[in-house]
Every structure is written in C-alpha cells, then in structure tokens.
Amino acid sequence: MNLADGNAVAKVHPASREILPDDPLEMQAFEVPGDADLMLRLLIEEYARIGWGADAILALARDPNYRALHALWQTYGEPELARRVRDALSRCGVIRVRATETKPLSERLVQIEFPR
Numbered sequence: 001m002n003l004a005d006g007n008a009v010a011k012v013h014p015a016s017r018e019i020l021p022d023d024p025l026e027m028q029a030f031e032v033p034g035d036a037d038l039m040l041r042l043l044i045e046e047y048a049r050i051g052w053g054a055d056a057i058l059a060l061a062r063d064p065n066y067r068a069l070h071a072l073w074q075t076y077g078e079p080e081l082a083r084r085v086r087d088a089l090s091r092c093g094v095i096r097v098r099a100t101e102t103k104p105l106s107e108r109l110v111q112i113e114f115p116r
Contacts, residue, residue, distance in 0.1 A: 031071070038071050040081075044088040053094050054085045061085075 014025065047057050060066050061073035061081060073081050 036072060036075060039068065040076075040084060041088050043069055043072070044085055047094050048089055048092055048094045051095055051097065054082070054089055057085050058082055 044057060047060070052060075057069075058073075058078075059080065062071045064070050076084065
C-alpha cells in the first residue's frame with residue numbers, strides 16, 4: 001500500500017488492533033419489543049439442534065453473559081423456565097450425533113462369480 005499520498009491507512013488485522021471505546025465492531029445487546037414466548041422457543045430449538053439438553057440450556061440461562069436467555073430466565077423464574085424448556089424439547093427433540101471410526105476395509109480383491 002502506498003502511504004505517500006496521505007489518503008491511505010495501513011492495514012491492521014482486527015485481532016491485533018487497539019480496541020477503542022466507540023469500536024463499531026464491538027458487540028452490543030439491547031432489548032427490543034417482541035414475543036417472549038416465541039423468543040424462548042426459538043432459543044431452545046437452536047440449542048437443541050446443536051445437541052444441548054434441558055440441563056445445559058438451563059445452566060446457560062443462569063449465566064448473565066447470555067443476555068437474551070438470562071433475561072427470559074429472570075422473566076419466568078427457574079421453575080417456569082424449566083417447565084417451558086422441557087415442554088419445548090419434548091416437541092422438537094434434541095439432535096444427538098455419534099461419530100465412530102471403523103477399521104479400513106481390506107484391499108484384497110474378492111472375485112464374485114454369478115451362476116450362468
């Protein structure tokens with residue numbers, strides 16, 4: 001990059017640049033009006049699709065760093081939120097995936113004969 005004309009700025013990778021108070025890339029969270037029941041159902045289904053069960057979702061709701069889910073936990077309270085999480089999971093289920101490695105197939109050729 002030619003910095004001689006004074007119009008260009010040297011490239012700096014975001015991970016190594018200074019964080020400023022008015023950083024446009026800083027994550028911001030704020031409340032918006034909407035349907036809390038729908039938001040809760042969508043969050044539960046999202047976590048269920050990545051394999052999280054009721055206990056893991058409720059633990060996440062207790063964590064104030066997860067603002068949307070935590071706000072719903074504060075709104076409904078622990079017992080009601082637990083009931084709603086279990087109801088939603090009973091309808092949509094939780095995806096469980098298991099990966100297994102098998103022994104490689106033999107590279108020996110096998111002759112297959114067909115009756116004539």
